[in-house]
Amino acid sequence: MITDDNTDAAAAETTGRQIITFTDDSTHDERVAALQQVSGVSSVASSEGLGPESVGPDDIESADATILERIGVAVANVSGAQMESLDSVANDNPVIIAVEPEHVVHALATPLAVETHLRDGRAATWGLQATRVFTSQFDGTGVNVAVLDTGFDLDHPDFAGRTITSKSFVTGQEVQDGNGHGTHCVGTSCGPRKPGQGPRYGVAGGATIFVGKVLSNAGTGSDSGILAGIEWAIANRCAVISMSLGANTPQPVQAYEIIGRRALAEGSLIIAAAGNNASRPGNPGFVGSPANSPSIVAVAALASDLRIAAFSARATSVDGGTIDIAAPGVDVLSSWPMPNRYNTISGTSMATPHVAGIAALVAESTGKRGKELWKALITTTEALALPKEDVGAGLATAP
Numbered sequence: 001m002i003t004d005d006n007t008d009a010a011a012a013e014t015t016g017r018q019i020i021t022f023t024d025d026s027t028h029d030e031r032v033a034a035l036q037q038v039s040g041v042s043s044v045a046s047s048e049g050l051g052p053e054s055v056g057p058d059d060i061e062s063a064d065a066t067i068l069e070r071i072g073v074a075v076a077n078v079s080g081a082q083m084e085s086l087d088s089v090a091n092d093n094p095v096i097i098a099v100e101p102e103h104v105v106h107a108l109a110t111p112l113a114v115e116t117h118l119r120d121g122r123a124a125t126w127g128l129q130a131t132r133v134f135t136s137q138f139d140g141t142g143v144n145v146a147v148l149d150t151g152f153d154l155d156h157p158d159f160a161g162r163t164i165t166s167k168s169f170v171t172g173q174e175v176q177d178g179n180g181h182g183t184h185c186v187g188t189s190c191g192p193r194k195p196g197q198g199p200r201y202g203v204a205g206g207a208t209i210f211v212g213k214v215l216s217n218a219g220t221g222s223d224s225g226i227l228a229g230i231e232w233a234i235a236n237r238c239a240v241i242s243m244s245l246g247a248n249t250p251q252p253v254q255a256y257e258i259i260g261r262r263a264l265a266e267g268s269l270i271i272a273a274a275g276n277n278a279s280r281p282g283n284p285g286f287v288g289s290p291a292n293s294p295s296i297v298a299v300a301a302l303a304s305d306l307r308i309a310a311f312s313a314r315a316t317s318v319d320g321g322t323i324d325i326a327a328p329g330v331d332v333l334s335s336w337p338m339p340n341r342y343n344t345i346s347g348t349s350m351a352t353p354h355v356a357g358i359a360a361l362v363a364e365s366t367g368k369r370g371k372e373l374w375k376a377l378i379t380t381t382e383a384l385a386l387p388k389e390d391v392g393a394g395l396a397t398a399p
Contacts, residue, residue, distance in 0.1 A: 012103060012247060012248045012249045013103065013104035013247070013248075014101040014102060014103055014104065015101075015102045015103070015104060015222045015223075015224075016077075016079045016102075017075055017076060017077055017078070017079075017101075017102040017222075017224065018075070018076045018078050018079075018083075018086065018099055018100065018101060018102060019073060019074075019075060019076075019098075019099070019100045019101070019102050019223055019224070019227070019253070019255045020035070020065075020073060020074040020075075020076055020086075020090070020096060020098070020099050021072065021073050021096070021097045021098045021099075021100075021254060021255045021258050021259075022034075022072045022073065022074070022095050022096060022097060023072070023094070023095050023096075023097055024072065024262070026072070026095035028046065028048050028067070028069060030095045031067050031069075031074065031095060032044050032046070032067070034089060034093045034095050034096055035064075035065045035067070035074060035076065037085075037089045037093065038065075038076070038078060038082060038085050038086045038089050039081075039082050039085035039086075040064065040078070040082050040085075041064040041065050041076065041078065041082075042064055043062075043063045043064045043065075044063060044064065044065045044066070044067065044074075045059040045060070045062075045063035045065070045066040045067070046066070046067040046069055047066075047067065047068050047069045047070065047228075047231060048067070048069045050235075051235065052232070052235045052236045053167070053232065053235065054068065054070075054167070054169075054228045054229070054231040054232035054235065055068065055228055056167075056168075056169065056228075057168070057169050057170055057171040057172075057225060057228075058171060060075055060224050060225075060228070061171055063077075064076065064077055064078075065077065065078075066224070068227055068228055068231045069231075070231045070234055070235055070266075071227065071230060071231045071234065071259045071262055071263070072258070072259075072262060073227055073255050073258075073259065075102065075223075075224040075227070086099060087099065097254070097258065098254040098255060098258075100253055100254060100255055102222055102223045102224055103222065103223050103247040103249060103253070103289065104220060104221070104222055104247065105215070105220070105221050105222065105223065105226060105245045105246060105247045105289075106215075106219055106220050106221075106245060106246065106247070107149065107150060107179070107181040107182075107215055107219040107220075107244060107245055107349060108244055108245060108246050108273045108275060108276050108347045108348050108349040109181055109184075109219075109244075109276075109345050109346065109347035109349045109350070119304070120199050120333055121199055122199060123199055123200060124199050124200045124201075125199050125200065125201045125328075125332065125333050125334075126304050126328065126331075127188070127201075127327070127328030127332055127350075127354055128199075128200060128201065128203065130302075130304075130306065130328055130395065131203075131327065131328065131354060131358060131395065131396055131397050131398055132397045132398045133203050133357070133358065133361070133398040134200065135398075136361055136398035136399060138361040138364050138365050138398065138399060139193060139204055139205045139206030139207070139361070139364070140190070140203070140204025140205070140206045140207030140357065140360035140361055140363070140364050141206035141207070141364055142206075142208075142364060143204065143206075143207045143208065143239050143240065143360040143363045143364050144207070144208045144210060144236060144237055144238040144239055144240075145189055145190055145204060145207045145208065145209060145210065145238060145239070145240045145241075145242065145356060145357070145360050146210040146211075146212055146229070146232075146233035146236070146238040146240070146241045146242065147182065147185050147186045147189055147190070147209070147210070147211055147212070147242045147353065147356070148212040148214045148226060148229040148230070148233070148241065148242070148243050148245070149181055149182030149185050149186070149211075149212075149213070149214065149215055149242075149243075149244055149245065150177050150178070150179035150180070150181045150182035150183075150213060150215045150216070150217060150219060151166070151168065151173075151174075151175045151176055151177035151178070151179070151182045151183075151211060151213035151215075151217075152164065152166065152175060152176075152177050152182050152183050152186050152209075152211040152213075153176065153177050153183045153335070153336075153337040153338060154166070154175065154176055155338060156183065156335055156337070156338060156341070157196050157338070157341070158187070158191065158192050158195045158196050158335055158341075159191075159192070159209075159335075162192075162209060163208060163209070164209045164210075164211060165208075165209070165210045165211070165236065166210070166211040166212070166213070167211075167212055167213070167229075167232055168212075168213040169212060169213060169214045169221075169225040169226075169228045169229050169232075170213050170214065170215070170216050170221065170225060173213065173216060173217060174213075175211055175213045177213075177217070177337050178217030178337075179215070179216075179217045179218070179219050180336050180337050180340075180343060181215070181219055181244070181349065182211070182213065182215070183334075183335050183336055183337050184332075184334040184335060184336060184343060184345060184349075184350070185242065185244050185334075185349060185350075185352070185353040186209060186211060186335065186353070187201055187202055187334035187335030187336075187353075188201060188202060188203065188332065188334045188350065188353035188354055188357065189202070189203055189204060189207075189240075189242055189353035189354075189356045189357040189360070190202055190203070190204050190205065190207045190209050190357060190360075191203070191205060191334065191335055192205045193205040193206075195335075196341075197341065197342070198333070198342060199333070201332075201333050201334045201335070201342075202334075202335075202357070203353070203354060203356075203357025203358055203360070203361065203398070204356075204357040204358075204360035204361055206364075207357070207360045210232075210233060210236055210238055212229035212232055212233060214226045214228075214229040214245070215245060221245070223247075223253070223255070226243070226245070226290070227255070227259065230259060230263065230270065233268060234262075234263055234266050234268045237267070237268075238268055239267060239268060239269065239359075239360065239363045239369050239373065240268070240269055240271065240356050240359045240360050240363065240373075241263065241268055241269065241270045241271065241356075242271050242352055242353050242355075242356035243270065243271065243272040243273070243290065243352070244272075244273045244347070244348070244349030244350070244352045244353065245272070245273065245349070246272070246273055246274075246275050246288040246289060246290070246291060247288055247289045247290075248275075248277065248288055249288055249289040249292075250286045250287070250288065250292065250316060250318060250321065251289075251292075251318060252289060252292045252293050252294075252318060252319065252320040252321070253289045253290065253293070256289060256290040256293040256296065257293040257294060257295055257296075257320060260290075260293050260294070260295030260296040261295045263295075263370075264295060264370040264371050264374070265370065266370070267369035267370045268369075268370065269297065269359060269369070269370060269373050269374055269377075270290075270295075270296045270297065271296070271297040271299060271352055271355050271356045271359060272290050272291035272296050272297065272298060272299065272352065273291060273298075273299055273347070273348035273349050273351065273352045274287045274288070274291045274298045274299055274300050274301075274312060274313045274323055274348045275287055275288040275291065275312075275313035275348055276301075276311040276312070276313070276347050276348055276349075277311075277313055278310065278311050278312055278313050278314060279310065279311070280308070280310045280311075280312075284313070284314035284389075284390075285311075285312075285313040285314060286313055286314065286316045286321065287313050287314075287315060287316060287320075287321045287322070287323065288313065292316075292318065292320045292321045293320045294319060294320040294322075296320075297324045297325060297355065297374065297377075298315075298322060298323050298324045298325075298392070299323075299324070299325055299326065299327060299329075299348060299351045299352045299355050300312045300313070300323045300325070300326040300327075300329075300348060300351065300390060300391050300392065301326070301327070301328070301329025301330060301346070301347065301348045301350065301351040302326050302327060302328055302329060302330070302351065302384075302391070302395065303329075303330040303331075304328070304330060304331065306384060306395065307386065308326070308386055308390045308391060309329055309330050309346070309348075311346070311347070311348075312326075312329065312348055312351075312390070313348070314387075314389050314390055315388070315389040315390070315392075322389075322392065323388070323389065323390060323391060323392040324378070324392040324393065325355055325377070325378065325381060325391075325392045325393055325394070325395075325396050326351065326384070326386075326390070326391035326392060326394065326395055326396065327351040327352070327354035327355045327358075327395065327396045328350070328351060328354055329346060329347055329348055329349075329350045329351030329354075330346045330350075331344055331345075331346055332344060332345060332346065332350035332354075334350070334353075354396060355377075355396045358377065358380070358396045358397070358398050359373060359377050361398050361399055362376050362377050362380060362399055365399040366399075377396070378393045380396065380397050380398070380399055381393040381394040381395055381396055381397060382394050382395040382397050
């Protein structure tokens with residue numbers, strides 16, 4: 001897992017379940033048949049026919065295996081002696097591309113960092129000033145943005161009157177945010193142009209908000225909930241999917257790479273936090289999963305002097321381990337569950353919704369989606385006098 005501390009890649013946590021990725025052209029029946037060939041797998045749940053919905057956490061917990069049909073993966077409760085059977089089926093059945101362990105994932109925030117350069121003003125936060133959001137004519141109107149995180153404070157007064165579609169993928173927990181991380185990320189990406197108090201903190205105040213609770217109130221979750229959330233967001237035609245979360249795995253997870261490509265083909269751009277496992281200058285860290293997939297935008301964090309944040313992970317040589325773009329991620333003010341209303345925190349988690357919101361502005365201004373939206377987003381960046389391994393194309397800026 002990637003936590004607020006510097007950890008070793010060997011510390012990556014797994015759940016004991018397996019993620020199975022199927023070929024693009026495999027049918028529902030072929031997928032079910034393949035799973036039922038595995039020793040001990042009899043009950044198979046599926047999202048087939050659910051329309052804009054996806055399976056819930058109870059389905060994943062209760063079934064031996066659950067297929068997320070739209071993105072072509074399954075989560076299987078297979079462990080121990082069953083693994084030999086699964087490996088045999090995977091080797092012999094052509095509809096299975098990969099079998100990988102399911103990882104535990106965490107929200108990627110860090111303690112307050114206290115910087116002294118660009119400052120929040122009366123009208124807008126330093127992040128909105130740096131990214132030129134404050135002067136943009138666009139607000140994301142007509143663009144669906146999904147934030148997959150710890151949920152959202154559905155009673156937050158700054159969002160009164162906004163249409164918010166939500167779903168929980170965490171067993172036994174409602175969408176209501178008992179952590180704060182998700183509310184903060186929703187605020188940065190889609191907060192109002194004129195909040196009730198203080199400076200403007202939200203990028204795409206006109207976007208349509210979709211909140212998927214994929215992390216618990218403790219800030220933890222697993223790949224299965226995230227995958228179900230991605231499928232739900234794609235089914236709801238979300239042009240932008242923001243994920244401020246990660247696992248401490250330097251090697252890309254093949255399932256995320258394939259799903260990222262399938263999402264792009266459906267018109268959905270996934271944007272994910274690069275990770276907070278650096279301790280610069282001595283340890284630059286590495287980009288974790290799922291951001292280290294070539295088909296997912298990896299976001300680094302900048303401090304208010306527009307230098308790389310001390311905790312922000314650096315690109316690695318693995319395929320997909322690059323940084324694509326950078327955004328404000330230190331001392332970021334945004335919404336927080338009541339009664340606090342607002343909070344200032346740091347992390348690549350805070351940089352990611354800046355980029356997601358800007359992607360919504362680009363989607364509105366250009367009408368582009370999927371791969372073309374990614375290209376258009378990159379063309380808006382401002383070059384920085386920093387290594388590409390740290391900031392990719394540069395600072396995300398609004399059209």
